[in-house]
Amino acid sequence: MTTPETTDLRNGWNQVAAHYQALHRHSTASAHYGPWAPREEELRLLGDVRGSRILELGCGGGECCIAFARQGAQVTGLDWSEAQLDYARSQARQAQLAIHFVQGDAADLRQFAEASWEIVFSTYTFQYLADLPQTLQGCARVLVAGGLLVFSLDHPLRDCFFDATEQELSVYPARSYFDSSPLLWRFAHPGVWMQTHHHTVGEWVDLLGQAGFRLQRLLEPVPPRELLDALWPEDDARAPLRCLPQTIIFVAAKEG
Numbered sequence: 125m126t127t128p129e130t131t132d133l134r135n136g137w138n139q140v141a142a143h144y145q146a147l148h149r150h151s152t153a154s155a156h157y158g159p160w161a162p163r164e165e166e167l168r169l170l171g172d173v174r175g176s177r178i179l180e181l182g183c184g185g186g187e188c189c190i191a192f193a194r195q196g197a198q199v200t201g202l203d204w205s206e207a208q209l210d211y212a213r214s215q216a217r218q219a220q221l222a223i224h225f226v227q228g229d230a231a232d233l234r235q236f237a238e239a240s241w242e243i244v245f246s247t248y249t250f251q252y253l254a255d256l257p258q259t260l261q262g263c264a265r266v267l268v269a270g271g272l273l274v275f276s277l278d279h280p281l282r283d284c285f286f287d288a289t290e291q292e293l294s295v296y297p298a299r300s301y302f303d304s305s306p307l308l309w310r311f312a313h314p315g316v317w318m319q320t321h322h323h324t325v326g327e328w329v330d331l332l333g334q335a336g337f338r339l340q341r342l343l344e345p346v347p348p349r350e351l352l353d354a355l356w357p358e359d360d361a362r363a364p365l366r367c368l369p370q371t372i373i374f375v376a377a378k379e380g
């Protein structure tokens with residue numbers, strides 16, 4: 125398979141949005157951390173959000189924004205993709221919730237005032253961001269002192285099992301854990317190329333510290349059994365993939 129030299133993520137997500145929403149159909153009952161992790165109603169990483177100002181980066185279809193707004197938070201959802209935002213706005217309209225959705229790059233938060241949020245939240249978006257120091261410094265700038273940055277993404281160990289040639293997970297490591305080159309992968313439908321970035325867990329911890337955050341928790345949830353059984357049954361040749369962590373969640377507070 126020929127991989128492209130470059131990818132246009134904004135355009136890519138615009139093409140993929142309808143398929144992504146049909147595939148995932150995330151619930152709006154509680155914020156989520158991706159398909160492999162318990163939801164916020166179980167993890168309780170943010171505490172009581174009533175009255176809190178929350179900025180969600182890479183809000184996609186807006187499901188987490190809606191869940192937070194229902195709990196009484198003042199929410200803004202930011203996404204790079206207009207098509208994702210259209211879907212988010214229509215969901216918020218149906219739910220009759222006043223949520224502010226803005227188009228923008230999570231790596232450039234200059235449109236927001238300093239210290240304007242108690243929580244910056246993100247699910248499965250930070251791996252798309254090439255300039256993490258700039259992104260994390262931006263998050264620190266817009267958070268109040270002591271404010272929380274909570275985000276989830278693919279577990280870095282999982283990246284090592286991605287076979288770029290076959291475009292699927294392999295049962296043995298296909299790339300080094302220490303290889304920092306981007307991962308190029310294709311959404312099966314409609315065949316759009318995406319690019320994500322790999323950092324070791326240690327690099328994530330250092331990047332957070334350098335941006336002025338104190339790491340409070342690092343979660344590696346046990347993957348849900350029903351999803352493992354559906355994808356890689358115990359008697360399947362791909363069953364070794366059941367042994368991997370799939371998601372990582374960082375909870376960090378702005379120092380000061």
Ligand SMILES: C[S@@+](CC[C@H](N)C(=O)[O-])C[C@H]1O[C@@H](n2cnc3c(N)ncnc32)[C@H](O)[C@@H]1O
Pocket residue numbers: 133137150158181182183184185202203204205208228229230231246247248249252253
């Ligand atoms: C895997 S989806 C996750 C969406 C949503 N958080 C969810 O869990 O369903 C990644 C999202 O990140 C957005 N995204 C990618 N790069 C971005 C960037 N640089 N700035 C803002 N959003 C971005 C995409 O448009 C997409 O909506």
